Amino acid sequence: MAMTAADIDHAIRAAIHAAWRVVQPRLIATLSRMLRDVTLAEELTQDALVAALEAWPLSGVPDNPGAWLVATAKRRALDHLRRAKMLTRKQDLLTHELMQEQDAMPDFDTALDDDIGDEWLRLIFTACHPLLPRQARAALALRMICGLTTDEIARAFLVSEATIAQRIVRAKRTLSRSGLTYETPGGEALSERLASVLEVVYLIFNEGYSASRGEEWLRPQLCDEALRMGRVLVGLAPLEPEVHGLMALMDLNAARMHARTDRDGEPILLMDQDRGLWDRLQITRGLRALDRARELGGAGRFYTLQAAIVACHATAETAASTDWRRIAELYGQLATLVRSPVIELNRAVALGMAEGPQAGLDLVEMIADEPALSTYHHLQAVRGDLLHRLGRFAEARLSFETAARLATNARERGLMERRAADIADAGGMA
Structure with a gap:
């Protein structure tokens, strides 16, 4: 069947946004180094997207969409330098580089700087400057530098999309007016920004490990980038x-990546995973990092406690031998450190395994009215699992159906729908 004009337009827009999602963060990093202005770099990167939306429906999708976006954005950066009368030797070098790109149109990875990884981390340090409000630093870095959508960031922080959008707008305004130095700081300045930088890297890894939206559950590229930045x-x-502690947490979680989905990309829950597929070398690295965090006095701190929890899973030979009481205890320590309904929800899972599903369900019902969890599909998924284990099948099915409606990731939505359907197929409607 021939494609309609609408089908073609949809396919072109999909190609644009697919290329954009991959190249945007790295392109902002490259332009920021060229221009020494993060906000301007983001504007010019957006201009390249608009240019693609205008040109590609007429000319067709180029053979290398990423390289096209890179060349367009760099050309606009050069135009800006020319208009600002900043014609120096750097401009001559950039002009030569752009001419080569236009002739060869290489893969976008080679069109970017070789040290782009460090440039990305330097941008995160810039966005996490103490001049910006603490709550805005991570949101700005995740949106402008790491390419996450406002909705994805809002879900990570369990606040409204409007709240995150407002934080980002204000942070951009402050950043553009301040003339902040584009740098990786040292000494005391590094210490001042480090907590916010760790938060950004942590959230990047989480988005890669369990994507908040889209068609795929995993985004390995984000996990790999977070791991690389963690090592830096x-x-x-x-x-x-x-x-x-953060490095241990990421390594121990990443060790399970190959066991988390089947060949078709469908999620496999922790208790059902083939532990033979877990990366034992990466688990060893994670455990070594956890030991180092404890040696340095971090045993009771945020990332180290979470790494200790994941270590309980990583060192259990079978799902049945998992030390759930220890996990519940660690979540209790984490809850005293940071008040979070998500931590309490995870503690409910551990209690449900250690003391029985009713204990877990009791805690779930205690936090169910938390505003932050009103659209959090994991609450309904956990509730459905506990109800199912209690034999309350009709209620469990309703919880899984609600979880499916709330899930914004297609793979997770499908998983919840299958769990609800399995109950119906088994006749568990009473």
Whole structure:
């Protein structure tokens, strides 16, 4: 069947946004180094997207969409330098580079700078400047630098999309007016920004490990980038326990990546995973980092406690031998450190395994009215699992159906729908 004009337009827009999602963060990093202005770099990167939306429906999708976006954005950056009368030797070098790009149109990875990874981390440090409000730093970095959508960031922080949008707008305004230095700071300045930088890296990894929206459950590229930045941070702050704690947490979680989906990309829950597929070398690295975090006095801190929880899973030979009482205890320590309904929800899962489903359900019902969890599909998924284990099948099915409606990731939605359908197929409607 021939494609209609609408089908073609949809396919072109899909190609644009697919290329954009991959190239945007790295392109902002490259332009920021060229222009020494993060906000302007983001504006010019957006201009490249608009240019693609205008040109590609007429000319067709180029053979290398990423390289096209890179060349367009760099050309606009050069135009800006020319208009600002900043014609220096750098301009001549950039002009030569752009001419080569236009002729060869290489893969976008090679069109970017070789040290782009460090440039990305330098941008995160810039966005996490103490001049910006603490709540805005991570949101700005995740949106402008790491390419997450406002909705994805809002879900990560369990606040409204409007709240995140407002934080980002105000932070951009402050950033553009301040003339902040584009740098990776050292000494005391590094310490001042480190907690916010760790938060950004942590959230990048989480989005890669369990994507908040889209068609795929995993975004391995984000996990890999977070791991790379974590290793750079270990080199920058080797005596900071939470740097090692975060590295342990990411390594121990990433060790399970290949077991988390089947060949078709469908999610496999932790208790059902083939532990033979877990990366034992990466688990060893994670456990070593956890030991280092504890040696440095970080045993009771945020990332180290979470790493200790994941270590309980990583060191259990079978799902049945998991030390759920220890996990529940660690979540209790985490809850005293940070008040979070998500931590309490995870503690409910552990209690449900350690003391029985009713204990877990009792805690779930205690936090069910938390505003932050009103659209959080994991609440309904956990509730459905506990109800199912209690034999309350009709209620469990309703919880899984609600979880499916709330899920914004297609794979998770499908998983919840299958769990609800399995109950119906088994006749569990009473």
